[in-house]
């Protein structure tokens with residue numbers, strides 16, 4: 001039976017470490033780090049994530065602000081707000097909750113965020129720095145996965161790592177990060193996607209499988225080898241019929257994989273809470289490297 005990679009436990013440890021840093025900042029009579037979230041529209045998944053972020057900020061002692069726009073907001077109005085936040089001396093980091101409505105060009109929005117305040121790590125400058133091992137901000141979910149591997153001392157050097165899914169915010173950065181020279185990295189990476197034939201040919205040989213494809217229970221126990229490390233990013237999908245307005249599902253068939261894997265992350269309680277904790281981490285990094293606060 002697999003050992004659990006407990007994202008909830010580790011995320012609490014990370015947030016407690018950040019709280020100690022914030023207490024020191026407050027003792028030195030400086031203002032607390034300030035994280036802003038812009039929410040466009042009000043789909044259940046985004047609302048839940050943004051609300052949990054406000055709670056996380058309270059837990060670590062950050063100031064947090066939530067700016068809401070109706071789903072009909074114009075791109076220019078949103079860009080104006082971003083420009084204001086970029087310039088504000090009182091804001092250290094901000095995120096624009098994705099996805100955005102069709103009338104808004106998502107890439108234009110991401111490019112408009114000052115890379116020094118881009119605590120999501122989505123801006124091309126931050127992605128480039130991540131690829132070149134010149135890190136400022138790593139994208140929160142990949143950062144969370146690396147931190148889980150690190151905290152549990154999972155060996156990655158020389159290991160075969162298969163990633164399923166090549167999204168810009170998880171699969172693609174993960175495929176770079178796992179092949180980097182620093183720990184946890186040095187893996188031999190295979191990035192699989194919707195055009196990959198017979199994915200199980202790859203996953204059955206893999207020491208580490210990272211699933212970020214948004215296909216509930218895709219990875220079954222007969223697709224992995226004994227002792228493999230299974231990292232399940234899972235999916236939060238808007239579902240207006242369900243009570244919370246969204247549903248949460250793992251990409252991994254947990255029971256059949258847990259029976260064979262050496263380590264496995266649960267959904268919920270694995271990568272999700274780590275994503276949130278690393279957003280707090282990126283915010284205090286932005287605060288400490290900020291050119292805006294004295």
Ligand SMILES: Nc1nc(=O)c2c([nH]1)NC[C@@H]1CN(c3ccc(C(=O)N[C@@H](CCC(=O)O)C(=O)O)cc3)C=[N+]21
Pocket residue numbers: 046048049052095096097098099120140236248267268269270271272273275276
């Ligand atoms: N600019 C932007 N940055 C994001 O990072 C971003 C985003 N937009 N849009 C939406 C997705 C989704 N996302 C989640 C992160 C953590 C949980 C999470 O904490 N999940 C808990 C479950 C929470 C529950 O019970 O509902 C878990 O997996 O244990 C969920 C979803 C970040 N996102």
